[in-house]
Amino acid sequence: MWKVYKYTLIDLARNKFVGGWLLLLLAITAGLFQLEDQPVKAMLSLSQVLLALVPLVSCIFAIVYLYDALEFTELLAVQPLHRSKILGGQLLALSTALALGALLGAGLPLLIFFPGGASLTLALACFMLTLVFTAIGALIAIKNREKARGVGLGLVIWFLFVLVYDAVLLWIMFAFSDYPIEPWIVPLAALDPIDLGRIMVLLKVDLAAMMGYSGAIYEKFFGNLRGILVAMAALAAWVAVPSAVAFKAFRKKDF
Amino acid sequence: MRLARPLRPLAALLAVAWATGPLAAKTWTVGPAAPNGKLAAAVASAAPKDTIRVLQGTYAEGTVRINKPLTILGTGMPLIDGRGEGDVLEITASDVTIRGLRITGTKISNINDNAGIKVIAADRVQLTGNQLLRCFFAIHLSKARNPLIEGNTITGDPALPESQRANGVHLWQCTGASIINNTITDHRDGIYFEFVTDSHINGNTSLRNNRYGLHFMFSNRDSYAHNLFQHNGAGVAVMYSKEVDMRHNSFISNRGASAYGILFKEINDVTIDSNRFTDNTTAMLVDGCNRMEAKGNEFRSNGWAVRLFSNATACNFSANTFAGNTFDLATNGNPVYNTFNGNYWDRYQGYDLDRNGTGDVPFRPLSLFAMVNERMPYAVVLSRSLLTSLMDQAERLIPSMTPEGLADDKPLMRPPHGKSHL
Amino acid sequence: MARVIFENTGKQYGAMWALRGLHARFEPGETVSVIGPNGSGKTTLIKCLLGLVHPSTGSIQVNGQPVNGDPAYRHQVGHMPQISRFPNELKIGQLIDLMDDIRSSGMDRAQGPLVKELGVDAMMDKRLGTLSGGQRQKVSAVLAFRYAPTVLVLDEPTAGLDPLSAELLLAAVRDIKRSGCTVLITSHLMEEVEALADRVAYLQEGRLQFLLSPEEITGATGLQRLSKAIPALLTRNAKAHVESV
Numbered sequence A: 001m002w003k004v005y006k007y008t009l010i011d012l013a014r015n016k017f018v019g020g021w022l023l024l025l026l027a028i029t030a031g032l033f034q035l036e037d038q039p040v041k042a043m044l045s046l047s048q049v050l051l052a053l054v055p056l057v058s059c060i061f062a063i064v065y066l067y068d069a070l071e072f073t074e075l076l077a078v079q080p081l082h083r084s085k086i087l088g089g090q091l092l093a094l095s096t097a098l099a100l101g102a103l104l105g106a107g108l109p110l111l112i113f114f115p116g117g118a119s120l121t122l123a124l125a126c127f128m129l130t131l132v133f134t135a136i137g138a139l140i141a142i143k144n145r146e147k148a149r150g151v152g153l154g155l156v157i158w159f160l161f162v163l164v165y166d167a168v169l170l171w172i173m174f175a176f177s178d179y180p181i182e183p184w185i186v187p188l189a190a191l192d193p194i195d196l197g198r199i200m201v202l203l204k205v206d207l208a209a210m211m212g213y214s215g216a217i218y219e220k221f222f223g224n225l226r227g228i229l230v231a232m233a234a235l236a237a238w239v240a241v242p243s244a245v246a247f248k249a250f251r252k253k254d255f
Numbered sequence B: 001m002r003l004a005r006p007l008r009p010l011a012a013l014l015a016v017a018w019a020t021g022p023l024a025a026k027t028w029t030v031g032p033a034a035p036n037g038k039l040a041a042a043v044a045s046a047a048p049k050d051t052i053r054v055l056q057g058t059y060a061e062g063t064v065r066i067n068k069p070l071t072i073l074g075t076g077m078p079l080i081d082g083r084g085e086g087d088v089l090e091i092t093a094s095d096v097t098i099r100g101l102r103i104t105g106t107k108i109s110n111i112n113d114n115a116g117i118k119v120i121a122a123d124r125v126q127l128t129g130n131q132l133l134r135c136f137f138a139i140h141l142s143k144a145r146n147p148l149i150e151g152n153t154i155t156g157d158p159a160l161p162e163s164q165r166a167n168g169v170h171l172w173q174c175t176g177a178s179i180i181n182n183t184i185t186d187h188r189d190g191i192y193f194e195f196v197t198d199s200h201i202n203g204n205t206s207l208r209n210n211r212y213g214l215h216f217m218f219s220n221r222d223s224y225a226h227n228l229f230q231h232n233g234a235g236v237a238v239m240y241s242k243e244v245d246m247r248h249n250s251f252i253s254n255r256g257a258s259a260y261g262i263l264f265k266e267i268n269d270v271t272i273d274s275n276r277f278t279d280n281t282t283a284m285l286v287d288g289c290n291r292m293e294a295k296g297n298e299f300r301s302n303g304w305a306v307r308l309f310s311n312a313t314a315c316n317f318s319a320n321t322f323a324g325n326t327f328d329l330a331t332n333g334n335p336v337y338n339t340f341n342g343n344y345w346d347r348y349q350g351y352d353l354d355r356n357g358t359g360d361v362p363f364r365p366l367s368l369f370a371m372v373n374e375r376m377p378y379a380v381v382l383s384r385s386l387l388t389s390l391m392d393q394a395e396r397l398i399p400s401m402t403p404e405g406l407a408d409d410k411p412l413m414r415p416p417h418g419k420s421h422l
Numbered sequence C: 001m002a003r004v005i006f007e008n009t010g011k012q013y014g015a016m017w018a019l020r021g022l023h024a025r026f027e028p029g030e031t032v033s034v035i036g037p038n039g040s041g042k043t044t045l046i047k048c049l050l051g052l053v054h055p056s057t058g059s060i061q062v063n064g065q066p067v068n069g070d071p072a073y074r075h076q077v078g079h080m081p082q083i084s085r086f087p088n089e090l091k092i093g094q095l096i097d098l099m100d101d102i103r104s105s106g107m108d109r110a111q112g113p114l115v116k117e118l119g120v121d122a123m124m125d126k127r128l129g130t131l132s133g134g135q136r137q138k139v140s141a142v143l144a145f146r147y148a149p150t151v152l153v154l155d156e157p158t159a160g161l162d163p164l165s166a167e168l169l170l171a172a173v174r175d176i177k178r179s180g181c182t183v184l185i186t187s188h189l190m191e192e193v194e195a196l197a198d199r200v201a202y203l204q205e206g207r208l209q210f211l212l213s214p215e216e217i218t219g220a221t222g223l224q225r226l227s228k229a230i231p232a233l234l235t236r237n238a239k240a241h242v243e244s245v
Helices: A002-013 A016-035 A039-068 A070-077 A083-113 A117-143 A147-175 A182-189 A193-205 A216-221 A225-252 B005-014 B038-045 B368-375 B377-382 B386-397 C042-050 C071-076 C092-103 C133-145 C163-178 C190-196 C214-221 C226-244
Strands: B027-030 B051-054 B058-060 B064-066 B071-074 B079-086 B089-091 B097-099 B102-106 B115-120 B126-128 B131-133 B137-142 B148-150 B153-155 B169-175 B178-180 B183-185 B191-197 B200-202 B205-207 B212-217 B222-225 B228-230 B235-247 B250-252 B260-273 B276-278 B282-287 B290-295 B298-300 B304-308 B313-318 B321-323 B327-330 B339-341 C004-013 C016-026 C031-035 C057-062 C077-080 C151-155 C182-186 C199-204 C207-212
Touching (some): A002 A083, A002 C092, A016 A083, A039 A070, A039 A083, A039 A117, A039 A147, A039 A193, A039 B386, A070 A083, A083 A117, A083 A225, A117 A147, A117 A193, A117 A225, A147 A182, A147 A193, A147 B377, A182 A193, A182 B377, A193 A225, A193 B377, B038 B051, B191 B222, B205 B212, B212 B228, B368 B377, B368 B386, C004 C042, C016 C057, C016 C207, C031 C042, C031 C190, C042 C057, C042 C077, C042 C151, C042 C182, C071 C077, C077 C133, C092 C133, C133 C151, C151 C163, C163 C182, C163 C190, C182 C190, C190 C226, C199 C214, C199 C226, C207 C214, C207 C226, C214 C226
Parallel strands (some): B027 B051, B051 B071, B058 B079, B079 B102, B089 B115, B097 B126, B102 B131, B115 B137, B126 B148, B131 B153, B137 B169, B148 B178, B153 B183, B169 B191, B183 B205, B191 B212, B200 B222, B205 B228, B212 B235, B222 B235, B228 B250, B235 B260, B250 B276, B276 B298, B282 B304, B290 B313, B298 B321, B304 B327, B313 B339, C031 C182, C077 C151, C151 C182
Antiparallel strands (some): C004 C016, C004 C057, C199 C207
């Protein structure tokens, strides 16, 4: 696995897109902090941009890269290697490259311009979302033969998580506002990885508002570090489940 | 000396009187070497206007009643222990000064307002530089005029539940009080005023009190400046009062379902100027207030910066900074008779083509999401999502649900307070 | 024992059988040419053998080891795909290093069959993304022959190669066959088939129509050229089939 990992990473290190992603994030981060008079405002704007952009880019890049590497993957598959090691190496290399891009492009400058727990949490959320959406992208690439279809599906899934799911959630809140649905809202939000990342950041920057609830589940959940740990665990599950399905599909895949 | 017989040797031993003239005030000294009853005995012995020096040591004498104008000065913070019998010091005479004592041992009671220092119907009492430890009420004044309460450290017991706590500084029907540079922690209310007029509260620190850091009702013409209220269970509550002046106070980290940086209820003619509100669930709640000038305040990183009820009128917000709040403004209706003018809003996305420092298009501080959230408080989990941003953007472009008149026509492009990392 | 054994091997995609009921045994030192029209199942057969496609029915054994089990059997297998694409940013040398790594061959980059002959040694520092189709085929050929395979699978190996390189490649096939390697080769060039094949496997609509030596084919039809003899044989078989029905 480490051999595949190493050479995939060498390939990715020279990939123009990975470098471009890093530079784009650097430009956005530095630009926002230069432009905004209030660092906290820059940080909040950045969190919105990153929480949308990181999943999109991770997912689409993973899909495109794996499609483009299909013949090479085939070449690896006829070598005396277990398939799980091939995908393991590729997935890990993709995650490493994209996560490094996110952490160096956004995480590090964030901590420089706006040191503190909020930036650290946002960097952590970006890191986890990179892993989640790389895994989802890999799953899509393995399950679908056509590149255009795969990319389209990636976009649909991203759109679902970044906007549609929240709209449905809001609709549920309206529709069932006469029922005791309060305890269900946070668990429902946890079904969307982007929401999880966002809630992690909220727990740092909007804790005061979060504490404005008598609902027991909120107090329990929003108990500061505990909430972040719970969100991290849920995000880890969001990495594990698509990865597991991807490995299973890859093992059974016909090239 | 006219002392009761059993006390005579004691007085001879410990209470040294200097006579500088037949009618001049004397100074008595009370030391720890002899058995109980020394302080009470000295008080009984002293004539009005005398001074009693209390040397370092422990004086566990139960309630000590001071019924004549005396100055009692502690040396090396002597400990006065009320042994849980009721009050510790009970002052019923004017012109009493208590300085440099450590006071403890009140009785927790549901019936009596037992206090470390209780002042009843006395004028010009001065309580300075004392420490009050784990008292029920710490300092309790009723019907007192022109008292000075300065530099006291008042520490409750953090382990006690609210039902066994009482207020740190409690004033009822007082006037002309000065409450300066005290620190009050772990009581029920830090400072409590009821029917207190023409008073000044300056430079106090009120921390971790499990109800209000400052709580006042029916108290007119009072001013509050340079105080810090932090981590109190419900923040600060100001009710049924008028002509209140609050400046340069800090309201920090008062968080919880019903916690407020400051809660205004039925307040008229208020000036609230240059205060700092940081990290509160609701920084300022305005309920049924008239004629409030809120200017130059900083609202940073609060859940709700201002919650303005529609029963408020003529509340004017200007030159305030709103930054990093989850919601800048919330309301339960249409608070049209109030104005926002020339504030800095970090959510403002307008431009300043004429370079006059104020934006060329108005800012609407009440967002659609804030209104949704009023109906369904749990919707807060969606804050800062793409969905709610789009909702708010759309509402700002084509206002349809938020009140038309509620806008800041001259939003500042830069905060009047400059940069801050808070 | 046969080198490669297909036992009732079949592959179904949806409702369509790309390969069905294949029984065949390939011996050491034998070169088998797999031919047939487009969509006849050639690629599926090869991919099943390589473990790229999981058969729906039956089994395949290479050197006595089942194909769908331990991937270790692939130490014995060399493969040259019809089209190769490699990671754009890797250099040829790095790709060869990676493969050497996977195979634990301990070889030097410049060693091995065809490396010098095809001029790959001079291109070690070229990035794979900059290669022409022919150059990629050369790299593919080098990798296929590199680890002394006992089963070599070549999919249209000369397509895209210049005539000289094609000749070198065919010479290498003859060499490796002589060392006892079983070679499976698909080609649309009948000259290549004639020149190399010990037996010809003809597939149509997923079925093996025949598996005969060129001599048997020409003998049965009386036609000297395979390109003529094969269609004739097929027509005859079809007629026989119709008559038997």
